[in-house]
Amino acid sequence: MERTHVVAAIIVDDLDTPTRVLGARRVRPERLAGRWEFPGGKVEPGESSHAALVRELNEELAVTVLVGDELRGPHDDGWHVTDRHAMRLWFAVLTSPEPVPLTEHDELRWLDATTLGDVPWLDGDLEIVEALRPMLG
């Protein structure tokens, strides 16, 4: 079965020497509400990953970004975050003012290597968080 493709951003303070990453708390659906994630969403038919990422970040956080390297996952289609979704993530920096949670999130928080584990990430994000932690100086 082909998984639905999701793209998300690891928004950091600096692409070369990242120390902080932006976590976002979901408001829906009910079963995922209150869990933290990397902002992003599903790629639409015919849409490139990059275009989907830029669109989702603008829709969700009202930001523009500069996209950097991908945090490659263990599979060709990225990280298998659920039985039905494969997610690819890219590092990114903001090229606009501070993000605001619009409709998908109710809280945003900058997290560093020490505080990264303080929020309840979506289950599928836990292995990504572990891969990311040593990359935050």
Ligand SMILES: Nc1nc2c([nH]c(=O)n2[C@H]2C[C@H](O)[C@@H](COP(=O)(O)OP(=O)(O)OP(=O)(O)O)O2)c(=O)[nH]1
């Ligand atoms: N955006 C995002 N989705 C994640 C992460 N981890 C994870 O398991 N997922 C899952 C949750 C959802 O089942 C799916 C993404 O769906 P979504 O609801 O964010 O995407 P979307 O806004 O385009 O969806 P839709 O409501 O328009 O259908 O991937 C993550 O870090 N970021």
